[in-house]
Structures are given as C-alpha cells and as structure tokens.
Amino acid sequence: MKTAHPTARARLPRVTEMAHRLLAERITAGDTVVDATxxxxxxTLFLAGLVGETGRVYAYDIQEAAIRATAERLDAAGVRNRVILRHASHTAIAELRASLQAVVFNLGYLPGSDKGVITQADSTLQAVQASLERLAPGGMVLLVVYQGHAGGEQEAEALEAYTRKLSPRDYLVLKYEYINPDNRPPYILAIERK
Amino acid sequence: MKTAHPTARARLPRVTEMAHRLLAERITAGDTVVDATxxxxxxTLFLAGLVGETGRVYAYDIQEAAIRATAERLDAAGVRNRVILRHASHTAIAELRASLQAVVFNLGYLPGSDKGVITQADSTLQAVQASLERLAPGGMVLLVVYQGHAGGEQEAEALEAYTRKLSPRDYLVLKYEYINPDNRPPYILAIERK
Known part of the structure; x- marks a missing residue:
C-alpha cells in the first residue's frame, strides 16, 4: 500500500542527527564518556541521558559562559549529578584515569559567543590523542568538524591528516560528509577503537 | 547498569550495512525502484522485500549469468513477480517512464565472474543522470563505489566530480567513507532529491 504521507519519509541523516545516532548506538547506561567541548x-545533556544514573560524563570548556550555560541546562533536567563539569581546555582529558566509551568534540566556536575563542589544531590534536589512549575497546571518538570560521580549515586539515594515518589494525575512521554544499557545512570524523 | 556484553555494542555501520539502512529508511510498500546492477x-531481493507485493523493482545487468542468478534467487524467495529483469545496460533506465523512489548502483564487476566486464565511467554517468531525471521528490540514488579493480579509480573520480557539482538547491550528496583503510574499500555516494 502506498503511504499517504510521502513527505514523512526519512531523509538522509543530517550531520547533527547522524552524530547523535552514532552516540546512541554506542553508549549504554553505566558508561563513562566525555564532552570535550x-x-x-x-x-552534555544528551550524553547524560545515555549514561543514565550510574554513568558519568566529563564535560570541558575553556569559556566560563559555556560552563554556566551547561550547568543550568543540566540542573533544569535534573541530571547535574551525572556530570563532572570542568572549566578547562579539553587537553585536560590527559589527566583522566577512566576507561572511556565515547569522547565527543564539537569544534569551532561557542554559538552566540566570542568568535575569537576557537578550538585550535594543536590542542585539539593533543586532546584527540589523549582520548584515543583512554578509549575502551569498542569505544569511539566522534568529531564534528566545522570549517566555516577563521582557523577552521587548518584545524580540519590537521585532523584529517592525523586520522587518515591511524593504523587500520587498531582503528576505523569514518568520514560522513555532504560534498555538494553551497556553504561550508560541518562534517563528521568518527574513530572507532577495535 | 553496566552491560554484561560490551562486545555486543553497535559498531560504526560498515558500507554495505549503511547502504541497506539508507534504502530501508527511504523505501516503503508500493514504491517503484531500480537495481541498476x-x-x-x-x-534486488532486498529491494523486492521493501517494495512489497504492490511495488515494482526494475533490475538491469549486461551479463546473462547475473540475470540467471538473480532470477533464481527471486524465485526461491517467491518474489519473482515484483521484479522486471532486464538483460541490458543500466543506461536503459533512460527508457523508463516511472517515477522512481530509489535507484541502486553497485559498481565494479560481478563477483565470481569475468573481471574484464566492469561498469564504465561514461555509461555509469549516463545511467546516473537518467536516474536523477526520473527520481521522485524525496527519492535517492545510492551508489556503492568500488575502486580496487582496473578502471575503478577513473569511474570513482568521474562520479565524484559529477556529484560534487549537483546543485545544492535540488540535491544533497552524502559521501560515507572509511578514510584509513589498508586496502581500497568501497564507499557510498548517496544523492537525495529535495
């Protein structure tokens, strides 16, 4: 039978939707995960929902405004106690002793804030490397890479060069990208530890 | 609660699995679709299952052995009547008068057969263009692109150049690719008509 609502059919999953799907498939209650940005x-709120009451989310941001906004959002949802908020660069992931199921990076600048404060290629690469070293078998580092802002292109190139060289014996690297855009939309790099 | 079977967690969807997911999300009973290869x-069998008893699958192949194998598989599953098998190049899609919900291309050569008989960049581009012209709004052309065989790389480059130029007002083109392989694995180009 022909459906009465052809417009209700699924579209290709957009980048944000796909990122959330990949996280939801990977993370279960009790997991320890990181929101690097x-x-x-x-x-952070989405991750807190996935790890449940027994799980833990470490969340980092170098901007006080981001930490405040995140804390308010978590309080409003009643899940503040699942999250350890750190006013620090994501390079502080190197201090974690936990085995991580997932680490999420949303690169670029804080929406609605100072566009001069952006993630930088060097520190992002350090944070990604620290994340991979703490990743549980079967765990995933998920990067949503923005190129539209100043410095974004260099960061994107550095990340792609780094991830392309990861050993296929240890990692799988997926790139999920819309290739005929009229602007420079974000794309996904997802690294799965075997 | 921590799961007892961490190895049972979802992995990143491999290329074939992702291709089937995208088709399953897009196609519903009663649709008209094409297996170009x-x-x-x-x-073909997978598509016949998705379109159901009231749907229709047009399936093309230039090799007699492929048509025979496909017919046997459809007979065994009892869905032969949903499929119109054509011993012809996929460029014959240009003769179709139907409005198509999806068109699938698995490029390269027929597994287990003559590796000298491969899809060619020129005819593949013609067939893709004919498919796009017959695509219903919200429909999708899904290409699984193989590069490992002789001629595969040229075909892949031609397809990527063509799809990158498709107007973003009319189409969205997704590339789904593992970028740190130890060989040359297939990747997906999925074109969604808006």
Missing amino acids: AGNGYD | AGNGYD
Whole structure:
C-alpha cells in the first residue's frame, strides 16, 4: 500500500542527527564518556541521558559562559549529578584515569559567543590523542568538524591528516560528509577503537 | 547498569550495512525502484522485500549469468513477480517512464565472474543522470563505489566530480567513507532529491 504521507519519509541523516545516532548506538547506561567541548550543553545533556544514573560524563570548556550555560541546562533536567563539569581546555582529558566509551568534540566556536575563542589544531590534536589512549575497546571518538570560521580549515586539515594515518589494525575512521554544499557545512570524523 | 556484553555494542555501520539502512529508511510498500546492477541479485531481493507485493523493482545487468542468478534467487524467495529483469545496460533506465523512489548502483564487476566486464565511467554517468531525471521528490540514488579493480579509480573520480557539482538547491550528496583503510574499500555516494 502506498503511504499517504510521502513527505514523512526519512531523509538522509543530517550531520547533527547522524552524530547523535552514532552516540546512541554506542553508549549504554553505566558508561563513562566525555564532552570535550561543552559549549551550550546540548550534547552534555544528551550524553547524560545515555549514561543514565550510574554513568558519568566529563564535560570541558575553556569559556566560563559555556560552563554556566551547561550547568543550568543540566540542573533544569535534573541530571547535574551525572556530570563532572570542568572549566578547562579539553587537553585536560590527559589527566583522566577512566576507561572511556565515547569522547565527543564539537569544534569551532561557542554559538552566540566570542568568535575569537576557537578550538585550535594543536590542542585539539593533543586532546584527540589523549582520548584515543583512554578509549575502551569498542569505544569511539566522534568529531564534528566545522570549517566555516577563521582557523577552521587548518584545524580540519590537521585532523584529517592525523586520522587518515591511524593504523587500520587498531582503528576505523569514518568520514560522513555532504560534498555538494553551497556553504561550508560541518562534517563528521568518527574513530572507532577495535 | 553496566552491560554484561560490551562486545555486543553497535559498531560504526560498515558500507554495505549503511547502504541497506539508507534504502530501508527511504523505501516503503508500493514504491517503484531500480537495481541498476543486479549482479548476484542480493540487492534486488532486498529491494523486492521493501517494495512489497504492490511495488515494482526494475533490475538491469549486461551479463546473462547475473540475470540467471538473480532470477533464481527471486524465485526461491517467491518474489519473482515484483521484479522486471532486464538483460541490458543500466543506461536503459533512460527508457523508463516511472517515477522512481530509489535507484541502486553497485559498481565494479560481478563477483565470481569475468573481471574484464566492469561498469564504465561514461555509461555509469549516463545511467546516473537518467536516474536523477526520473527520481521522485524525496527519492535517492545510492551508489556503492568500488575502486580496487582496473578502471575503478577513473569511474570513482568521474562520479565524484559529477556529484560534487549537483546543485545544492535540488540535491544533497552524502559521501560515507572509511578514510584509513589498508586496502581500497568501497564507499557510498548517496544523492537525495529535495
């Protein structure tokens, strides 16, 4: 039978939707995960939902405004106690002793804030490397890479060069990208530890 | 609660799995779809399942052995009547008058057969263009692109150049690719008509 609502059919999953799907498939209750770039806290809240009451989310941001916004969002949802908020660069992931199921990076600048404060290629690469070293078997580092802002292109190139060289015996690197854009939309790099 | 079977967690969807997911999300009972490269008939059978008893699958292959294998597979599953098998190049899609919900291309050569008979950049581009012209709004052309065989690389480059230029007002083009392989694995180009 022909459906009565052809417009309700699924579209190709957009980048943000796909990122959330990949996280939801990978993370279960009790997991320890990281939001490397808390930003306005939407992903932190999403992760807190996935890890449940027994799980733990570490969330980092170098901007006080981001930490405040994230804390408020978590309080409002009643899941503040699942999250350890750190006003620090994501390079502080190197201090974690936990085995991580997932680490999420939303690169670029904080929406609605100072566009001069952006993630940088060097520190991002350090944070990604620290994340990979703490990743549990079967765990995933998920990067949403923005290129539209100043410095974004260099960061994207550095990340792609780094991830392309990861040993296929130890990691699988997926690139999920819309290739005929009219602007420079974000794309996904997802690294799975075997 | 920590899961007892961490190895049972979802992995990143491999290329074939992702291709089937995208088709399953897009196609519903009653649809008209095309398998541009029937090959051994696995995708034809998968499509016949998705379109149901009231739907229709057009399946093309230039090799007699592929048509035979596909017919046998469809007979065994009792869905032969949903499929119109054509012993012809996929450029014959240009003769179709139907409005298509999806068109699938598995490029390269027929597994287990003559590796000298491969899809060619020119005819593949013609067939893709004919498919796009017959695509219903919200429809999708899904290409699984193989580069490992002789001629595969040229075909892949031609397809990517063509799809990158498709107007973003009319189409979205997704590339789904593992970028740190130890060989040259297939990747997906999925074109969604808006």
